[in-house]
Amino acid sequence: MNLAALASLSGGAFKLPFRLGNFIDHSESGNGRWASLTEANFDYPMLKPFKEARDLGEIHFQKYFATERQSGQGQILLRYDDQNVALARKSVGAGSLLLANFSPAVRHSDLAKRTIFVPFLHEMIKGMRPQSGAQRPFAVGQPASTTVTLHGAGKEVRFNSPSGARLDAVFEMGRDEAAVIFPETKEPGFYRVLAGDRLVGSVAVNVDPRESNLESLTLTQMRALSEIPRERLFATTGLDVEALTTLREGRPIWHYCLLSALCLLGLEQVLTLIWRK
Numbered sequence: 246m247n248l249a250a251l252a253s254l255s256g257g258a259f260k261l262p263f264r265l266g267n268f269i270d271h272s273e274s275g276n277g278r279w280a281s282l283t284e285a286n287f288d289y290p291m292l293k294p295f296k297e298a299r300d301l302g303e304i305h306f307q308k309y310f311a312t313e314r315q316s317g318q319g320q321i322l323l324r325y326d327d328q329n330v331a332l333a334r335k336s337v338g339a340g341s342l343l344l345a346n347f348s349p350a351v352r353h354s355d356l357a358k359r360t361i362f363v364p365f366l367h368e369m370i371k372g373m374r375p376q377s378g379a380q381r382p383f384a385v386g387q388p389a390s391t392t393v394t395l396h397g398a399g400k401e402v403r404f405n406s407p408s409g410a411r412l413d414a415v416f417e418m419g420r421d422e423a424a425v426i427f428p429e430t431k432e433p434g435f436y437r438v439l440a441g442d443r444l445v446g447s448v449a450v451n452v453d454p455r456e457s458n459l460e461s462l463t464l465t466q467m468r469a470l471s472e473i474p475r476e477r478l479f480a481t482t483g484l485d486v487e488a489l490t491t492l493r494e495g496r497p498i499w500h501y502c503l504l505s506a507l508c509l510l511g512l513e514q515v516l517t518l519i520w521r522k
Contacts, residue, residue, distance in 0.1 A: 260315065260318045260319075261315060261318065261319070261333075261335070261344065262314070262315055262318045262319025262320065262321065262330070262333040262334075262335055262344065263312040263313060263314050263315055263318075263319075263321075263330045263333060263344075263346075264312065264313040264315055265310045265311075265312060266310060266311035266312060266313060267310070267311050268308070268309075268310055268311075269308065269309055269310065269311055269329070270307065270308050271306075271307045271308070272307045272308065272352075279305040279306055279307055280305075280306040280307075280309065280325040280326055280327060280329075281302055281303070281304065281305065281306065281325065281326050282301050282302055282304060282306075282323050282324070282325060282326075282331055283302065283324065283325070283326040284323065284324035285301060285322065285323050285324075286320070286321065286322045286323075289320070289322055289334070289372075290372065291322070291368045291369060291371065291372035292322060292323075292368075294364070294368060295361070295365070295368075298361075300359065300360070300361035301323075301361065301365075303359070304354060304355060304356050304359055304361070305354060305355050306325065306331075306347055306353070306354040306356075307352070307353055307354060308348070308352070308353040308354070309325070309329065309331070309346050309347050309353070310329070310346055311329055312329045312330040312346060314330065318335070319333050319334055319335040319336075319344070320333060320334045320335075321333050322334055322343075329346065330346055331345070331346050331347055332344070332345050332346065332347075333346075334372070341372060341373050342373070343369055343372060343373055345369075349362065382449075382451060383430065383448065383449070383450045383451070384430075384450065384451060384452065384453040384454075385430055385431065385432065385433050385450055385451070385452055385453065386430060386431070386453075387430060387450075388426060388427060388428050388429075388430070389426070389427045389430050389436060389448045389450050390424065390425060390426045390427070390448065391424075391425050391438070391446055391447070391448035392422045392423065392424055392425070392446070393422065393423050393425060393438050393445045393446030394422050394423075394445065394446075395418075395423055395440055395445060401440070401441060402416060402423075402438065402439070402440055403438075403439045403440075404425070404427070404436070404437070404438055404439075405436070405437045405439065406431075406432060406434070406436060407432055407433065407434025407435055407436065407450075408432060408434070412427065412429075412436070413428075414426060414427050414428070414438075415428065425438050425446065425448075427448070427450075430450045432450075433450055433451055433452050434449075434450065435447045435448070435449055435450075436448050436450060
């Protein structure tokens with residue numbers, strides 16, 4: 246129903262890859278029949294991880310819509326065994342819209358009960374991400390640029406920093422768009438272009454990833470970072486360098502443990518001789 250509502254709200258501007266027909270409900274027949282996925286476009290990146298496994302074909306679908314393929318619209322990714330479309334893709338701007346003719350509800354299918362559900366959902370979300378960034382990323386301290394469209398003439402064009410301060414920027418007017426370059430970016434945030442009191446464009450400037458890396462370190466990496474080379478140990482008056490080295494390297498105690506074990510073995514032999522007498 247969401248697909249039909251989407252097509253209706255667009256006023257005919259959005260063309261679906263398929264047209265919806267009657268609602269199919271295999272549970273009403275009472276014969277235990279279900280639909281399964283028999284055709285998949287494994288060339289599409291979202292489905293490649295499932296090419297070698299048979300998990301997709303083992304899902305049972307009870308309720309879905311009959312479909313009629315619309316020629317030249319979108320891309321079909323999955324089909325049921327009755328040739329109805331199960332999943333299709335439609336390009337929208339720089340991203341993708343996935344159109345699913347199924348529901349994870351347990352009364353519609355057993356998809357949510359399968360182990361494939363979580364990885365399949367992750368791949369669907371990844372497939373809807375933009376395939377190429379609309380703007381290249383900019384970091385603090387580097388020049389940032391963007392293009393804006395100015396509607397109307399005779400308005401003062403201003404440039405503001407993320408904190409609201411007035412800035413100077415390189416401004417080159419073209420036929421339909423204007424190129425704006427901020428030579429200095431001293432703080433993270435949105436650098437804005439205003440025509441009068443109206444915002445006509447902005448560019449995001451972020452902290453350098455090398456200064457905001459939230460990845461965790463392994464135990465081996467932590468040990469490597471915590472090690473201090475011997476050349477970096479300096480002695481001052483009154484400092485025992487040998488004691489400092491011993492403290493840093495630790496004191497081996499394995500030979501004490503070995504000696505204790507030998508003493509216990511000797512004691513065991515003595516007690517055995519006494520008990521035999």
